[in-house]
Amino acid sequence: MTPAATLSDRTENKAIAWSAYYELTKPRLSLLSVITALVGYLAALPARDVFVLVFFLGGTAVCAAGAATLNQFIERDTDALMKRTRERPLPAGQVSPTVALWLGIALSVVGVTALWLGANPLAGALGLATIFTYIALYTPLKLKTRWATEVGALPGALPPLIGWAAAEGEISPLGWILFGILAFWQMPHFMAIAWTFRKDYGSAGFPMLTVVDPTGRKAGIWATVNAIALLIVSLLPIFLGLCSWLYTAVAALFGIWYLLRSIAFATASNRDGVARKLFFNSILYLPAVLFTLVIDRWILF
Ligand code: HEM
Numbered sequence: 001m002t003p004a005a006t007l008s009d010r011t012e013n014k015a016i017a018w019s020a021y022y023e024l025t026k027p028r029l030s031l032l033s034v035i036t037a038l039v040g041y042l043a044a045l046p047a048r049d050v051f052v053l054v055f056f057l058g059g060t061a062v063c064a065a066g067a068a069t070l071n072q073f074i075e076r077d078t079d080a081l082m083k084r085t086r087e088r089p090l091p092a093g094q095v096s097p098t099v100a101l102w103l104g105i106a107l108s109v110v111g112v113t114a115l116w117l118g119a120n121p122l123a124g125a126l127g128l129a130t131i132f133t134y135i136a137l138y139t140p141l142k143l144k145t146r147w148a149t150e151v152g153a154l155p156g157a158l159p160p161l162i163g164w165a166a167a168e169g170e171i172s173p174l175g176w177i178l179f180g181i182l183a184f185w186q187m188p189h190f191m192a193i194a195w196t197f198r199k200d201y202g203s204a205g206f207p208m209l210t211v212v213d214p215t216g217r218k219a220g221i222w223a224t225v226n227a228i229a230l231l232i233v234s235l236l237p238i239f240l241g242l243c244s245w246l247y248t249a250v251a252a253l254f255g256i257w258y259l260l261r262s263i264a265f266a267t268a269s270n271r272d273g274v275a276r277k278l279f280f281n282s283i284l285y286l287p288a289v290l291f292t293l294v295i296d297r298w299i300l301f
C-alpha cells in the first residue's frame with residue numbers, strides 16, 4: 001500500500017468515526033426538538049437576552065444529544081434486531097457501549113447544567129425531566145406496554161416548555177397549549193410509523209399498537225382521535241386572545257389536512273400508502289404551524 005493510500009484510508013476511517021458519533025445523537029429528531037424549544041422561546045415574547053439564548057439553545061441541543069445517545073445505549077440489542085436501526089453505530093460496532101454510556105451521561109449533565117445556570121433553574125429542571133421521561137420511563141416501557149408511546153409523548157412535548165421557561169422563568173397558557181400541540185401531534189406521526197415498521201417492531205419484541213392489533217384499525221382510530229384533539233388545542237389561542245387570524249387559518253388548514261389523512265389511514269383497506277402520506281404530512285405540519293405562530297406573535301399580534 002502506498003503512503004498516499006494509507007493517509008486516505010486513515011482520513012476515511014476518521015470520517016466514519018465522526019459520523020458514528022454524530023449519528024448517536026439522532027441529529028434530525030434532536031434538531032427538530034431544539035427548533036420546537038426555540039418556538040417556545042420566541043413565542044413567549046419577553047425582553048431578549050443573547051446570553052440566555054445561546055446557553056438555552058446550546059443546552060437544549062446538548063440535552064437532546066445526550067438523551068439520544070443514552071437511548072441508543074439502552075436499545076443497542078433491540079436496535080440490532082430491526083432493519084431500520086441495525087446500521088446504527090452501536091449495533092454496527094462503530095462505537096463501544098461503554099463510550100456511548102459515558103458520552104450520554106456527560107452530554108446530559110453538561111446540557112442540564114447549561115440550561116440551569118445559563119437560563120434558569122426551571123429550564124434546567126424541564127431539561128432534566130425531558131431526559132428522565134425519555135430514558136427512565138419511555139425507553140424501558142417500550143418493551144412492556146403499548147402505552148409507552150403515550151409516555152414518549154411527554155419528552156417529545158416538553159422542549160417548547162424549556163424554551164418558554166428560558167424566556168419567562170415560568171410557563172403561561174400558550175406554553176401549555178404548545179405542549180398540547182406537540183403531545184397530540186405525535187400520535188398520528190407515530191401510528192403511521194408504527195404501521196410501516198410493524199414487522200420490525202414485532203420481531204424485536206416491541207408491543208406497539210400495530211403489533212398488538214395487526215389489522216391497524218386501533219392505530220387508525222387512535223391517530224384520528226388525537227388529530228381531532230390536536231385541531232381543538234391548536235385553535236385555542238384565538239379564543240384566548242393570544243394570536244391573530246394568520247396563525248388560526250394556518251393551524252386550521254394544516255390541522256384539517258392532518259385529520260383527513262388520519263381518517264384515510266383509519267378507513268383504508270390497504271394502509272401502506274396512506275401511512276407514508278400521513279407520516280410526510282406530520283413532518284410538514286410542525287414547521288408550518290409553529291413557524292406561523294412565531295411570525296404571528298412577532299409581527300401581526
Ligand atoms: C412518541 C413519540 C415519537 C416516536 C415514537 C417517534 C418515532 C419516530 C421514528 C421511528 C421515526 C423514523 C421513521 C422512518 O425511519 O421512516 C421518526 C421520524 C421522525 N420523527 Fe419522530 N417520533 C416521535 C416524536 C417525534 C418528535 C417529538 C419529533 C420532533 C419534535 C419527531 C420528529 C421526527 C422527524 C423530523 C422524523 C423524520 C426524520 C427521521 O427519520 O429522523 N418525532 N420518528
Ligand SMILES: CC(C)=CCC/C(C)=C/CC/C(C)=C/COP(=O)(O)OP(=O)(O)O
Nearest residue numbers: 033060063064067071130131134152155156
Ligand atoms: C431537550 C431534549 C432532551 C430533547 C429530546 C426530545 C426527545 C427525547 C424526544 C423523544 C421523542 C420520542 C419518544 C422519539 C422516539 O424515540 P425512539 O427511541 O422510540 O426512536 P427509535 O425507534 O428511532 O430509536
